[in-house]
Amino acid sequence: MAKVNFRLVMPERELLATEADMVVVPGSEGDFGVLPGHAPLISTVRPGVLEVFQGNKAEQRFLVVGGFAEVTPERCTVLADEALPFESVTPEQLAERERAAERELTDAATEAEKTTAQKNLAIAKDLRRAQAYYANR
Incomplete structure (x- = not known):
């Protein structure tokens, strides 16, 4: 099954680079899911929870403060102003x-x-x- 190449990056470092079945991003106009083959888009990111799914389960979650998301059919990159692993907060x-x-x-x-x-x-x-x-x- 195809996967989405996902990267979560903050100004000072890359937090995560992985392959995922789906990524759910807290966009400024609402949460949106990114699956393989997603239409290209750029969105601002609002404060909320970003989820990285493997299969039907959110394997990783991050609290994000804001930033930008860039989506292509093969990848999703989130440039976050601040992001923290959900479990650490x-x-x-x-x-x-x-x-x-x-x-x-x-x-x-x-x-x-x-x-x-x-x-x-x-x-x-x-x-x-x-x-x-x-x-x-």
Whole structure:
């Protein structure tokens, strides 16, 4: 059976390079699955969970913060701003990330700092929701 050549890359390093039966990417317009022979596309990636399937099972999951996905019929490459193996992140760590973003927002002195803090808070909340949803799957 054909496979998708998948790569997950962050600015500082490549996290994963593998062959997969399917990859599910949290796109900005909704999650999308990539199978062998997928139509070419480029999409932005929203904060959420990226899943790598072997057969009918998600063998690997990553919390991703954002980035871009490039899909061709043979491959899927996700260039992530930040990505963490799902199992390595606890709800407590995500709660602390959210609290830190709230403090950052409270301490923001300029409009630029406030805008950045609001974005970081929204990301933290999205990651907590995604982690809670996928925790028991």
